[in-house]
Amino acid sequence: MAFLEISGLKKRFGSLEILKGIDLDLEKGGFLVLVGPSGCGKSTLLNTIAGLESITEGDIRVDGRSIADLHPSKRDIAMVFQSYALYPNMTVAGNISFGMEMRGVPVEERNKAIDKVAKVLQIGHLLNRKPSQLSGGQRQRVAMGRALVRDPKLFLFDEPLSNLDAKLRVDMRIEIKRLHQATGTTIVYVTHDQIEAMTLATKIAVMRDGEVQQFGTPAEIYNNPANMFVADFMGSPAMNLLAGTIEKGAAGLTVSLARPHGEPVRLPVTAGNGALEAHAGREIVFGIRPEALTDPDGADRNAKALAESDCLIEVVEPAGSDTFAVTKLGGKEVVARLRADARIQPGQSARLAFNLDKAVFFDPQSQTRIA
Incomplete structure (x- = not known):
């Protein structure tokens, strides 16, 4: 049984249909990348999984349980945003532990969790700094640490590297790949960058105009494109x-x-x-x-x-x-x-x-x- 199942999912804003019947599944520990040009619906799909957008039709199931009608706080999902969304007045340690503090987690347990994710992300030396004292890549690590410390069932990444320069994007891509291999977490990741999709994913969904054009492994998508759009979109230089x-x-x-x-x-x-x-x-x-x-x-x-x-x-x-x-x-x-x-x-x-x-x-x- 798939760990994440999306079936017949549609999303309308008034008469405008943004998602037109999405069917996807992902195994536990898998890395699904949603890729496609701007406006194709990939971020809207991610937001429906997170619960930030309601769905019009269909269902979303995580670990065999429907989450379609659950409040975002009840879904056991962590999200990493493009903008980092860090609290500027808090230290790195404070940003990572804030959610645990709000849930009443004891100080000793919070400190253990902070030390654990800081070691995984190699940010132990940054714990007492404020976000303004960090580089873009370091801020992204802190945002990832804040998500990791929750130990959720599912991680969602919304174009997390788009604000970084080219070299830092490559470095952070390697970090995310290493993180996935080390933790075995289940990840859904949105990007418009097909290089990110090819290097990170265990499964790729290529989207266009609210529809999945092809769903498969990176090798299947690259070597056996289902149509001319996929053939042209995936690959650098293009086919x-x-x-x-x-x-x-x-x-x-x-x-x-x-x-x-x-x-x-x-x-x-x-x-x-x-x-x-x-x-x-x-x-x-x-x-x-x-x-x-x-x-x-x-x-x-x-x-x-x-x-x-x-x-x-x-x-x-x-x-x-x-x-x-x-x-x-x-x-x-x-x-x-x-x-x-x-x-x-x-x-x-x-x-x-x-x-x-x-x-x-x-x-x-x-x-x-x-x-």
Whole structure:
């Protein structure tokens, strides 16, 4: 049985439907990330779990018990906000223990709890400081400590890293990952950053316009996107999505990709891909991630289906550990991810290897996955 179950959940504000029937589940100790663009409903969904927003239809169950009609204080849920929400006149220790003090927890027990979370979060040396004396990352640790000390059934994080600079975001991401591994807590985490989603989650729900576009493990979301929105949203750089045509010949199916000059690039479709048979002679959208399009020497030697083609390179972007090259196929710019020392120059033709094991195909009208 799932620890957190969300079934048929809808939320309306007047005639405006914000959540349109959400179904999700999470195992105990799991880390669910709700990801999607601004306005997709992810924070509203988090607020319904916390009890800060009522639900219009559906149910939310935690550990087999419905919490949909419970007051927030009765749900045994702790929330970490984007704004930290620390009391400026209290010390770090005071902020962490304030909730316990209000509940009448004895001083000795409070001090033990403070010491425990301070050790986990490595903030023992900050306990006597005020929030104004802390960095952004330290304040976020204190906010997490205040939630941890309650030992709730469920933790909710609402874009906790969005106020931090890029390097600190990476550091805090590692801290949250370490915290989850050390404590085994069950977490629901909201972000618009797909890198955070991929690195933190055991399960990801990709949301758009109040609906879940796909729900699965990070590997499932990344390697087998259900539609073009998920394919484009998850990944940095994004998946290349190119207009193509499925052609059927004596040797089997190929996908034909137009290029500005010369004959189209024709790539063999993996044998046994029956789902594409019905699309022979029709336009499709061909998806391939930048790391599956590389220089031949850097191609995955374990790939079962590799194809090579000469492509005119328009832009070269050295990025330290990788080199990115931009060419044009299927009427769009295509990003290839090459080795750092790949010998490639803009304005010249270069041989590129397509790992067709990693290719996906979409219907251009419905934008859903074909194969």
